[in-house]
Structures are given as C-alpha cells and as structure tokens.
Amino acid sequence: MADKTFLPYGRQQVDEEDIAAVVQVLRSEWLTTGPMVEQFEEAVANFVEAPFAVAVSSGTAALHAAMFALNIGPGDEVILPSMTFAATANAVVYQGGTPVFADVDPATLLLDTANLEDLLTPRTRAIIAVDYAGQPCNYSDLQRLKERHGLALVADASHSLGAEYRGKKCGVWADLTTFSFHPVKPLTTAEGGMVVTSCGEYAERIRRFRNHGINLDYQQRSEQGGWYYEMTELGYNYRISDLQSALGLSQLKKLAGWLKKRRQIADIYRKELAGQTVVRPLTQLPNVAHGYHLFVVRVPVSQRARLFAALRAEGIGVNVHYLPVHLQPFYGHRFQTQRGLCPVAEQAYEEILSLPVFPGMQEKDVKRVVSCLNASLS
Ligand SMILES: Cc1ncc(COP(=O)(O)O)c(C=O)c1O
Incomplete structure (x- = not known):
C-alpha cells in the first residue's frame, strides 16, 4: 500500500537537547528579559558575523x-518585491509609509534589480x-543602487538564515x-x-522599540536598584522570552547540519526532475549558498490546481508561496494596487508549487514526492 503519512512542506526539528534547554530556563529566575536573550543575540551575531543583533x-x-529604526513615516516610499x-x-504600513511593489526575476522570483530604478521617486x-x-x-546590484540614490537597504532574510x-x-x-x-523557518x-545590523545606533533604537520605547529594561533597572525609567518614544511589547531564546540557542548549534540536509534534498529533487520539462525548479544562482527554506517548482498553469489536489490527496503537503501582496484585497483597497502591476510575479503565482523540504525528510520521502508528481502529470 502507498505510504500516505502526511508530509508537510516544512516542519521544525526539536530534540531532547532543545527541550532540556527550555526546561532549564523554566527552573531559573528569568523567564523573560533575562540572560538567555543576550546569549541568543550574541550567538546569532557571531554566526552571521554582524556586529549587533536584537x-x-x-x-x-x-x-x-x-x-x-529608519524613521519610515507618512509620505515615505519603500520598494519591496510583491512575491513575498x-x-x-x-511593516511599511505600520509606520505610515507606502509600499511600492516591484516585480521579480522569473527564474528565481527574487527582486528584479534591472528595473528597480524605474520605481524611484523623490519620496x-x-x-x-x-x-x-x-x-x-x-x-551587489542592490548596494550599488543604495549608494547611487542614497537609500537604506533592508534584507528580509526570514527564509535565509545561514545562506x-x-x-x-x-x-x-x-x-x-x-x-x-517561526517553526517552518531555518x-x-x-x-x-x-x-x-552593523549600526549601533539602529540596534539601540530597536532595543527601546521592542520595550515600549523605554530607555532601561527591567533587568537593567533591577541591576541599578532603581525604579525610574523614561519612555522616550512610542514602542511596543515586541520582547522575546528567555524560553524562546534558549530554544533558539540550542537550535543554532544544529543549523549548519540542517542546511546541509536541505541542500542534499534540493539536489535529489533536481536530479530526479532533470530531463523533463513540465515540472521546472526555480534557478539556483552560481554565487550563492542557497538556504532552501522552500523548494519551489513551476508547472504549467493548466496543471497546477490538479497537481496540487493530487499531491494533497496522497498526503503530500504542497503549498503556494505566495499570492503577490499587491493582489491582497487590503492593498487594493488602501493603495489601489491592481493586476498588471507586477506581471512576472502574477504569472509565477499561477504556476508555482512549494514541494516539501525540511531536515527530517528522508531520501525516500523526496522520491515519494517526485513519483507522485510524475504519476499525476497528464
Ligand atoms: C518573507 C517573510 N517575511 C516575514 C515573515 C514574518 O515572520 P513571522 O511569521 O515570524 O512574523 C515571514 C514569515 O512567514 C516571511 O516568510
């Protein structure tokens, strides 16, 4: 009988070491704003070789x-890809800014840097x-654009820790x-x-921002034995707990091995799918070490819905990342964004499928996905 165990498109790896790390924090004095937060920040900063982490x-x-941190506010425009x-x-809208949706490269679905300059305005x-x-x-292109036009550059690397x-x-x-x-992430x-960030001033502003805009956190005040604090600007409670930070620290030790596993899975997919033209993986660029948070393929528009349903029926949790953001009803209402604004992203949306990829997958799971795909092709 065919294996119908549900295979999600992504899932976390949590082992006994991770659990013990969290339990240890539960038994400690600090559940939040304690020492694990700083240790986690330091470990990630060291891992990516960036001076500051919050x-x-x-x-x-x-x-x-x-x-x-960039003081984005009303009247400011921020360019970002619609395929996200x-x-x-x-995040731009929270600050009162205006998102400007850019199209993507059809081979990779990354920002198409060749046409970005067309979107620049004085704002x-x-x-x-x-x-x-x-x-x-x-x-390289993005840094050139940033320098030439005096812009700030932000990377949403939600998918690419370790890439x-x-x-x-x-x-x-x-x-x-x-x-x-989030659990499906690296x-x-x-x-x-x-x-x-490499900017200490940005890091300081973000430390305050995550704590209501207050200039000293609870631990700093208690170390100083004082009670006085000032709220110097409007912030939020965006703090992470020590429980979460301990889990993150423990997970980070395993990240390199997981990335290797994700790349191996991607290699198997590519090998198994080579030589046929219906299911086409996105292009991997030559100058990168890909993080393979997702393994995305394109299929003909006419077959996507049927393939999606067939794979789901076999217990394979394919998904679609993403409906271009400019097509989300909220953006249509608020910013009058319409179909036609980012044609490459719109076309890609009709053709993409995210196949399962996560470190706990076995080679037989990858082959199961491919054989199910092949069997479902008309
Ligand atoms: C590209 C991208 N940006 C931002 C986020 C938001 O991350 P979170 O779910 O941790 O708030 C996600 C998560 O799904 C994402 O995929």
Missing part, C-alpha cells in the same frame, strides 16, 4: 523595528529585499537584516525574530 517576538516585529509574505509590506527612502525561498538576492552570498552570510549585506524563527523559537 531579538524580538517575531519576524514581523523585526521588520517593523527595521522600519522604525504580506508581513514585508505590512523613495528604502528597499526591502526578500531572500525568497532561502536564496540570497543580488546584493550565503559571495561567501558571506545573509546578515551582512544590508543596513538592517531581519530573521524569522531554526525555530516557536515565534520569534531578530534584527542584525
């Missing part, structure tokens, strides 16, 4: 904090690049880089996120 409660909070999760654009303040599926963007561009990790290529630690803290 942990927050989600990848969305990290993006919001990045927009705040809504949170990338929402453009920043670009948010998204390392879609775990593949780093063309940061590399020209031999250096995501985290060093933009003014501010954000990560997400490592998880259940919910959580982080901003890394």
Whole structure:
C-alpha cells in the first residue's frame, strides 16, 4: 500500500537537547528579559558575523523595528518585491509609509534589480529585499543602487538564515537584516525574530522599540536598584522570552547540519526532475549558498490546481508561496494596487508549487514526492 503519512512542506526539528534547554530556563529566575536573550543575540551575531543583533517576538516585529529604526513615516516610499509574505509590506504600513511593489526575476522570483530604478521617486527612502525561498538576492546590484540614490537597504532574510552570498552570510549585506524563527523557518523559537545590523545606533533604537520605547529594561533597572525609567518614544511589547531564546540557542548549534540536509534534498529533487520539462525548479544562482527554506517548482498553469489536489490527496503537503501582496484585497483597497502591476510575479503565482523540504525528510520521502508528481502529470 502507498505510504500516505502526511508530509508537510516544512516542519521544525526539536530534540531532547532543545527541550532540556527550555526546561532549564523554566527552573531559573528569568523567564523573560533575562540572560538567555543576550546569549541568543550574541550567538546569532557571531554566526552571521554582524556586529549587533536584537531579538524580538517575531519576524514581523523585526521588520517593523527595521522600519522604525529608519524613521519610515507618512509620505515615505519603500520598494519591496510583491512575491513575498504580506508581513514585508505590512511593516511599511505600520509606520505610515507606502509600499511600492516591484516585480521579480522569473527564474528565481527574487527582486528584479534591472528595473528597480524605474520605481524611484523623490519620496523613495528604502528597499526591502526578500531572500525568497532561502536564496540570497543580488546584493551587489542592490548596494550599488543604495549608494547611487542614497537609500537604506533592508534584507528580509526570514527564509535565509545561514545562506550565503559571495561567501558571506545573509546578515551582512544590508543596513538592517531581519530573521524569522517561526517553526517552518531555518531554526525555530516557536515565534520569534531578530534584527542584525552593523549600526549601533539602529540596534539601540530597536532595543527601546521592542520595550515600549523605554530607555532601561527591567533587568537593567533591577541591576541599578532603581525604579525610574523614561519612555522616550512610542514602542511596543515586541520582547522575546528567555524560553524562546534558549530554544533558539540550542537550535543554532544544529543549523549548519540542517542546511546541509536541505541542500542534499534540493539536489535529489533536481536530479530526479532533470530531463523533463513540465515540472521546472526555480534557478539556483552560481554565487550563492542557497538556504532552501522552500523548494519551489513551476508547472504549467493548466496543471497546477490538479497537481496540487493530487499531491494533497496522497498526503503530500504542497503549498503556494505566495499570492503577490499587491493582489491582497487590503492593498487594493488602501493603495489601489491592481493586476498588471507586477506581471512576472502574477504569472509565477499561477504556476508555482512549494514541494516539501525540511531536515527530517528522508531520501525516500523526496522520491515519494517526485513519483507522485510524475504519476499525476497528464
Ligand atoms: C518573507 C517573510 N517575511 C516575514 C515573515 C514574518 O515572520 P513571522 O511569521 O515570524 O512574523 C515571514 C514569515 O512567514 C516571511 O516568510
């Protein structure tokens, strides 16, 4: 009988070491704003070789904090790819800014840097690049654009912790880089996120922002034995807990092995799918170490819905990442975005399928996906 065990498109790896790390924090004095947060920040900063890291409660909070650090506000425009999760654009809107949706390269679904200059106006303040599926963007082009036009560059690296561009990790290529630690991401803290930067001033502002805009956190006040604090600007409670940070620290030790596994799975998919023209994986660029948060293929529009249903019926949790954000009803209502704005992303949306990829997958699982795909092709 065929194996119908449900195979999700992504899932976390949590082992006994991770569980013990969390339990140890539960038995300790500090459940939040304690020492594990700083240790986790330091470990991620060291891992990506960025000078500063500030942990927050989600990848969305990290993006919001990045927009705040740049003082994005009403009247400011921020360019970002439409092929992303809504949170990338929402972060701009939280600050009162205007997201400007850019189209993507059809081969990779990363920002199409060749046409970005057409979107610049005197109000453009920043670009948010998204390392879609775990593949780093063309940061050489983005840095050139940033310098030429005096813009800030933010990397939404929610998919790409541990991925590399020209031999250096995501985290060093933009003014501010954000990560997400949601369970399907390269490592998880259940919910959580982080901003890394080489700018101490941005890091300081984000530390205040995640704590209501208050200038000293609870631990600092208790160390000083005092009670006085000031709220100097409007912030949020975007703090991450010590439980989550301990989980993240423990997970980080295993990240290199998991990335290797993700790349092996991608290699098997590519080998198994080579030589046929119906199911076409996105292109892997030559100058990157891809993180393979997602393994995305394109199929003919006429076959996508049927393949999706057939794979789901076999217990294979394929998914579609993403409906372009400019087509989300909220953006249509608020910013009058319409079909036709980003034709490459719109066409891709009709053709893409995310196949399962996560470190716990076995070679037989990958082959099961491929044989199910082949059997379902008409
Ligand atoms: C590209 C991208 N940006 C931002 C986010 C938001 O991250 P979080 O779910 O941790 O808030 C996600 C998560 O799904 C994402 O995929």
